[in-house]
Amino acid sequence: PAGPALADLAGTWSFARQPGRPICKVTLTEEPAGDDAFKLTLDAGCDQAITAFAPVSWRIERSDIVVMSSRGDQLRFEQSEGTVWRKVPEGNRPLLMMR
Structure with a gap:
């Protein structure tokens, strides 16, 4: 299946540790x-972590x-449900991107 479209993802999001x-x-x-x-x-x-x-x-x-990041580090998020995306691998510090 095709991935999400650029125009659908552009805009304001929030990073969160929990919903x-x-x-x-x-x-x-x-x-x-x-x-x-x-x-x-x-x-x-x-938040300082961000x-x-x-x-x-x-x-x-x-x-x-x-x-x-400006240093070339990466965070990867996969769609969890609807407009909630979860950092993968989650590790010991979960991070969500949500609308």
Whole structure:
């Protein structure tokens, strides 16, 4: 099956450790950032864990959302249910992206 469309994913999202408890708002833009990626912006007041990761861009890879940092680190999110995406592998610090 085809993955999600860029236009469907662009816009404002929240990072959260658990549903209903956002720790950061982020905007996925449709502005190119090179290497099939697009610019990402953080709102002020984000949790230190997110600002330390320093996300700057995102891309669709297969049917996942991949968020990249300024250092080239990556976080991969797979669709969990509806507008909730879960970091994979989840590890000991779960992270959700949700609308």
